[in-house]
Amino acid sequence: MFDRLNELPADKILALGAAFKADPRPEKIDLGVGVYKNPEGVTPIMRAVKAAEKRLWEEETTKAYVALAGDPAYADAMIALILGDAVTREHIAAIATPGGTGAVRQGFDLVKMANPDARVFVSDPTWPNHLSILKHMKMETIQYRYFDDETRGVDFGGMMEDLAQIRAGDIVLLHGCCHNPTGANLNMVEWKAVVEHLNAVGAIPMIDIAYQGFGDGLEQDAEATRFVAANCPEVLIAASCSKNFGIYRERTGLLMAVMQDASRNKITQGSLSYLNRQNYSFPPDHGAKLVTMVLTDEALRADWKKELEDTRLTMLELRQQLADELQRLTGSDRFGFIAQHRGMFSRLGTTPEMVEKLRADHAIYMVGDSRLNIAGLNQRTVPILAKAIVDCGI
Template identity: 70%
Template sequence: MFEHLKEQPADKILALMQAYKDDPREDKIDLGVGVYKDATGNTPIMRAIKTAEKQLWEAEETKAYTGLAGDPKFGDRMAELVLGDAVPLSKVARVATPGGTGAVRQAFDMIRMANPDARVFVSDPTWPNHLSILKHMEIPHVAYRYFDSETGGVDFEGMMSDLADAKRGDVVLLHGCCHNPTGANLNMEEWKAVADLLNKQGAIPMIDIAYQGFGDGLEDDAAPTRLVAAHCPETLIAASCSKNFGIYRERTGCLMAIAHEEGRHKVNQGTLAYLNRQNFSFPPDHGARLVLMVLGDDALRTDWEAELEDVRTGMLRLRQQLADELRERSGSDRFGFLAQHRGMFSRLGVGPDKVEALREKHGIYMVGDSRMNIAGLNEETVPKLARAIIDVGI
């Protein structure tokens, strides 16, 4: 049997991480891996999470299963965090999943069950694992224009033109905030236009929200998702706790299926639980328990929100510093878009040859499509990156 297996292509980001480790240069900079790093290059455990873990260690009395959907209170808290009061909880089916990736996979499974003929429209570019999972599941997908390399912003006209080809029952995958890999986001007027178009076409929005709190704040980052969920008859939402709670390795996520039509909730909830059972039975609880504790305790939540705000504003300062350095060195404002982007990532909009030049000449590592992790910088390394960008002719 095994002789029929084929070697799979190496993950480009993992290969980049290894190349970085093998580079002997002491002044090398890693802007490839997609995790938050503080000024020392560490990915810290957030204070509120550390406190919750200590409390859990003292109070936890069992490791028995929670349920196929996870602890219902976790789903409640996540729905409140993402949706606020935009949609009544009675219309939101919700289950815990192994990370945001698990939520994405389960959402694709639900789409395939509900409509085997559905196509999934995906932004160009998007998080590579979106495409990898869709290809693995053999779900048809269609690219829609998104990033304008010339301006560093969203090609909204191209996006709307491409989404006009969506048919009833198709699914449009959207990034809730802090678009990965570009950092370029729609404004609220544009989000409303997208929601109106999807309703006109009869297409269903699926929102991947992995960076709530990393862009313009918890509430502002959730506003587009809330708008879409309130205005569209059906919405799928895959939410991740990896970044904003800093619990990457705990694999904590939540999948929500919203239906405004009466009587749909019970079937949707049962379907999500069924899919959990088929794929991994019971979702992991440790990370979900910590999130539940933080969101349910006033003191822990206040501390978490304060630290998350420090993370967010720190990345904004790095963005502005880099844009200022590049303005000074280039004598132009052509890099001003870097300060307008939001979240961990920005895309320079150059080809692999320039990215390779940055690596070879300056020891600066970023993904081949020129996505760079802003959180991989600090005040001392920003000038080095700016010098390198100008030196290689970007």
Template identity: 65%
Template structure:
């Protein structure tokens, strides 16, 4: 049987990780992996997470399964953090998932179950796992323009023109904040226009919210998602705790479905069913920590304070890189880096220039020149800027 298997294409980011590990040069710089790093290059365990883990060790009495949907307290805490009070909970169904990727997979499975002929629209570009999972599931897919390669901002005219072709019943996947891979985000007026258009077209929004708190703050980063949630009869939201709680390896996510209050039972039942088919019960350790933090005022305050430190550090790195690139290139072509938000920006370098950065300077980034801002520090910002000036 295994003789009939075909080799699968390698994930480009995972391939980049391996290349970086095998590079023996001192001073190499990893800007490819999408994890937050502090000034020492470490992805730290947040203070509130450590405190919650210590408390959990003291009070936990069982390791038995959680429910199919996860623990109700976790779901309620995450729904509150994401949605605020914009949607009555009578309309909200949710399930805990293995990370944000698990939530995306379950959402797509639900769409396929409910509307197998629906087309899922993705921004161009988007996170590579989005189209990969959709193709694997055999679903219909289309793209809408998003990033302007010249301005390094939003191609809003192209975006609206393409979304104007969306059909009733189609699904439009939107990045709630901190767009991956570009870092370019819609402003409030643009979000209003997109919401009006999609509502007129009868489309269903599907929000990927992986970086809440990494852009402009917890509530500001949830603003677009909340606008969408209160503006449509049906919405799907896939969210992750990997970044904002720093619990990447705990695989902690949630899928939220918003529908009619009268149909909540059926929606919740289908979400539970899909969990059962794919992994039975969701992991609980990370979810338990998140719940403990969000239910304890002191832990919540400490977590928010550290998350703000993380956010401001990335903004400082953005401004420093933009300033240094302006100095060494004597141009404003990279000023956009300071205006983008989240972990990522796409620099606009060619693939050949990216290869030169890797081969000549031991600087690793994805082939489309997406960099992880959090992979930089005060020492490496000028090194990166000087290397970019050399190859571009």
């Protein structure tokens, strides 16, 4: 059997991280792997999470399984965080998942179960694992234009032209905020136009929201997702706690199925629980318990929100510093888009050859499509990156 297996392509982002570690140059800069790093280059454990973990260690009395769907208190806390009062609880089915990736995978599985002929429309570009998972599942995938390499903003006209192809029952995958990999987001006027079009056709939005709190703030980053949930007959939402709670290795995610017809909730919830059973049985609970404790304890929640806001502002300051330094070096504002993008990432809009030149000549590592992780920078390395960009003629 094993002799029939073929070598599969390595994940490009993970391979980039390995290449960075092997590079002996002391001045190297890692802007590839999408994890938040503080100015010291460390991905810290957030204060509130650490406090919750200490409390959990003292109070936890069992490691027995939780329910197939996960702890209901976790789902309730996350639904309140993401959706607020946009949709009442009886209109939402939910399951805990191993990270946001698990939520995305289970969402696609639910689509395939309900409508094997559904096509999935994804932005060009999107998080590479979206495409990898869909290919592995043999689901028909169609990309719609999203990023304009000239303006470094959203190509909304091209996006809507491409979404004119959607049919009833198709899925349109959207990023709730802080688009990965571009950092360019739809505004609310554009979101409303997308929703109007999807509803007119009978297509279903699926939102991947992995960076709430990293863009314009917790409430502002949820605005689009709440609008979609409140105004579409059916919505899938895949959420991750990796970034905004800093619990990457705990693999803590949630998949929500939102429906206007609450009579479908029981069957939908049963289908979601069934999928958990088939894929990994009971979801992990440690990270989910920490998130629940932080969100439901007034003091912990306040401290978490403060640290998350400090993180967000640090990234905005780095964006502005980089844009300002590039303007100083070039005498042009053509890199002003970096300050306008939101979240951990921006896409420079240059060629893979230029990205390779940055690596070879300056020990600066970023993904081949020119996505750079803003959180991989600090005040010392911003001028180094800016000079390298100019020296390479980007």
